Amino acid sequence: MSTDSKNMNTTTENGLPTILPDLSAHQTEGDVDRLRLIENGQVIPAVIHEDINDEDIILEINKLNLWYGNAQALYDITFEVPRGKVTSLIGPSGCGKSTMLRCVNRINDLIDSVRIEGDMIIDGDSIFAPGVDVIELRKRMGMVFQKPNPFPMSIYENVVYPLRIDGVRDRAELDEVCERSLRGAALWDEVKDRLRESGLSLSGGQQQRLCIARAIASDPEMLLLDEPCSALDPVATAKIEELIQNLSGDYSILIVTHNMQQASRLSDYTAFMYLGNLIEFGPTYKIFSKPETKETEDYVTGRFG
Amino acid sequence: MSESSPTTGQGFSLRRGIEKVIDFTEPAVVGLIHLCGWSAIIFVMAIFFFVFKESLPAITGLEEGAVHGEVEQLDLVEFTTSPKWIPESAKKPTFGILALMVGTLSVTILSMVIAVPLGLGAAVYVSEFAKGKPREILKVLIELLAAIPSVVWGFIGLVVLNPMLVDMTGEPVGLNILNAGIVLALMSVPIIVSVSEDALRAVPDSFREAGIALGANRWEMVYKVLFPAAKNGLLAAVLLGIGRGIGETMAVLMCTGHSVMMPTSIFDPVRTLTATIAAELGEAVRGDMHYHTLFLIGVVLFVFAFIINLTADLIVKGIKVQGNE
Numbered sequence: 001m002s003t004d005s006k007n008m009n010t011t012t013e014n015g016l017p018t019i020l021p022d023l024s025a026h027q028t029e030g031d032v033d034r035l036r037l038i039e040n041g042q043v044i045p046a047v048i049h050e051d052i053n054d055e056d057i058i059l060e061i062n063k064l065n066l067w068y069g070n071a072q073a074l075y076d077i078t079f080e081v082p083r084g085k086v087t088s089l090i091g092p093s094g095c096g097k098s099t100m101l102r103c104v105n106r107i108n109d110l111i112d113s114v115r116i117e118g119d120m121i122i123d124g125d126s127i128f129a130p131g132v133d134v135i136e137l138r139k140r141m142g143m144v145f146q147k148p149n150p151f152p153m154s155i156y157e158n159v160v161y162p163l164r165i166d167g168v169r170d171r172a173e174l175d176e177v178c179e180r181s182l183r184g185a186a187l188w189d190e191v192k193d194r195l196r197e198s199g200l201s202l203s204g205g206q207q208q209r210l211c212i213a214r215a216i217a218s219d220p221e222m223l224l225l226d227e228p229c230s231a232l233d234p235v236a237t238a239k240i241e242e243l244i245q246n247l248s249g250d251y252s253i254l255i256v257t258h259n260m261q262q263a264s265r266l267s268d269y270t271a272f273m274y275l276g277n278l279i280e281f282g283p284t285y286k287i288f289s290k291p292e293t294k295e296t297e298d299y300v301t302g303r304f305g
Numbered sequence: 306m307s308e309s310s311p312t313t314g315q316g317f318s319l320r321r322g323i324e325k326v327i328d329f330t331e332p333a334v335v336g337l338i339h340l341c342g343w344s345a346i347i348f349v350m351a352i353f354f355f356v357f358k359e360s361l362p363a364i365t366g367l368e369e370g371a372v373h374g375e376v377e378q379l380d381l382v383e384f385t386t387s388p389k390w391i392p393e394s395a396k397k398p399t400f401g402i403l404a405l406m407v408g409t410l411s412v413t414i415l416s417m418v419i420a421v422p423l424g425l426g427a428a429v430y431v432s433e434f435a436k437g438k439p440r441e442i443l444k445v446l447i448e449l450l451a452a453i454p455s456v457v458w459g460f461i462g463l464v465v466l467n468p469m470l471v472d473m474t475g476e477p478v479g480l481n482i483l484n485a486g487i488v489l490a491l492m493s494v495p496i497i498v499s500v501s502e503d504a505l506r507a508v509p510d511s512f513r514e515a516g517i518a519l520g521a522n523r524w525e526m527v528y529k530v531l532f533p534a535a536k537n538g539l540l541a542a543v544l545l546g547i548g549r550g551i552g553e554t555m556a557v558l559m560c561t562g563h564s565v566m567m568p569t570s571i572f573d574p575v576r577t578l579t580a581t582i583a584a585e586l587g588e589a590v591r592g593d594m595h596y597h598t599l600f601l602i603g604v605v606l607f608v609f610a611f612i613i614n615l616t617a618d619l620i621v622k623g624i625k626v627q628g629n630e
Contacts, residue, residue, distance in 0.1 A: 107518055112436065139520035149511035152534045165525045
């Protein structure tokens with residue numbers, strides 16, 4: 001009992017939602033109320049759909065636990081991300097989906113208080129094993145953030161930045177990568193005549209596509225997108241979504257989104273998270289049309305969250 | 306009902322009274338703030354006016370009844386090109402400030418060569434690498450460094466650095482460009498550190514994350530993302546350092562050796578424009594050529610400061626134009 005109350009306290013300190021609508025009304029008989037159990041600090045196994053077993057796997061997440069100082073933010077996350085597909089992470093604010101994404105390229109390392117247990121395996125290589133070359137690891141994935149963050153340099157220099165830090169000086173190679181990446185990000189036609197202008201002179205949507213071009217310039221294996229459309233207007237959002245669909249296949253994409261329509265439109269697989277726990281993971285159409293847990297259904301139909 | 310209405314009426318009139326007072330205080334406060342703002346401009350203009358007025362007779366010729374030496378009117382060509390500063394000569398006073406200008410510039414340039422890398426490096430360390438306690442302690446220490454009076458710096462140059470330089474370089478006297486350059490560098494470092502640290506911290510974290518996520522190590526991130534993003538602030542820091550170097554008086558007066566000569570190496574003593582004014586203004590006869598010429602040196606310092614600020618403006622604008630194209 002004492003451990004329970006301690007965990008409750010931790011949850012409240014976390015700033016996580018403590019008031020939830022009474023879900024017992026929706027409970028079918030014999031079903032457990034997972035949300036209540038999670039709020040009480042229990043770790044419950046996620047429901048993983050069988051379909052993933054037929055996929056080629058690029059990233060295995062293996063019992064990942066993460067703490068910010070003393071507050072635990074991720075609990076035993078275990079699932080697999082398929083190669084060449086779009087996988088979305090959904091869940092209410094503070095559920096740990098961004099934290100989860102930022103573990104993949106270890107950008108959480110920048111935060112001193114973060115402690116991680118468990119591991120992730122990308123293409124057979126451990127991400128958290130001691131002695132991993134984090135710089136090389138990060139070069140294997142591109143990341144796009146919530147707010148467009150082009151560097152205060154020219155469009156050209158923004159795109160070839162990953163090559164610049166690798167010391168590439170060959171003009172022809174840089175030009176080629178710049179054009180290929182901008183074409184890949186569906187931005188080439190709009191900016192090809194003004195590559196020398198500042199990246200900050202572009203519109204918000206263009207800036208975000210520039211960030212995507214920068215992320216794919218070094219030809220990464222995975223793309224990590226952290227709510228890439230949340231700061232954009234609907235037109236720019238539509239363009240980015242179209243772009244993401246064109247990029248899937250060439251790249252394995254992991255996207256965090258607040259927008260459930262976006263997740264259902266874009267992704268092949270969806271993971272639903274709640275308070276640092278993975279609740280359900282499976283093909284998107286199943287998660288949205290016939291989820292196996294009551295909680296997922298309640299969330300995707302908008303009953304809470 | 307009938308009882309409450311007079312009370313309301315009274316309350317109403319009381320409020321009106323307060324409103325009237327507020328009506329009066331508001332413009333008064335606004336006026337006071339305007340006055341504060343304008344007074345800064347007026348004081349600066351007044352200083353300008355005074356220095357220019359006092360320097361003018363040196364160029365136009367001395368007034369009637371002034372103490373006349375040998376020189377009635379300053380030769381501007383000699384003033385700017387002659388390295389001879391012999392204002393009190395009984396035979397032939399010469400007013401050439403070339404050596405003084407070279408003294409000021411050589412000390413300032415040397416101090417910047419030392420202070421800019423040191424200051425930027427310290428700023429990068431404090432803002433990007435140091436954490437927790439050490440970072441706080443460092444920041445306090447740097448601020449403390451900025452609070453040391455310049456005469457104390459001059460004393461350190463005179464008493465500590467002087468014999469050290471004599472030992473190390475074998476020169477007979479350790480009061481020279483190198484000594485003043487080092488002291489001035491140490492004096493400028495706190496300004497450069499605090500201004501450029503502010504500039505670096507003002508760069509949004511999203512730039513750092515983007516750089517790190519693209520596989521930059523921390524140094525590459527600092528060098529290729531933070532420096533370009535913070536370049537205006539960093540430039541301002543360097544220029545403030547230069548401004549301090551040119552304007553500093555007491556420390557250079559004590560450390561340069563204060564002898565008028567064209568230096569041939571950093572081990573030569575020099576004299577600076579500021580130190581000359583400080584040392585001689587009290588001795589000069591009010592109204593004679595020496596007195597007015599010292600004010601003309603003040604005008605030269607104004608011109609230096611103006612050129613530095615203008616250059617800074619142009620560079621910053623240049624960066625902006627380049628960034629927008």
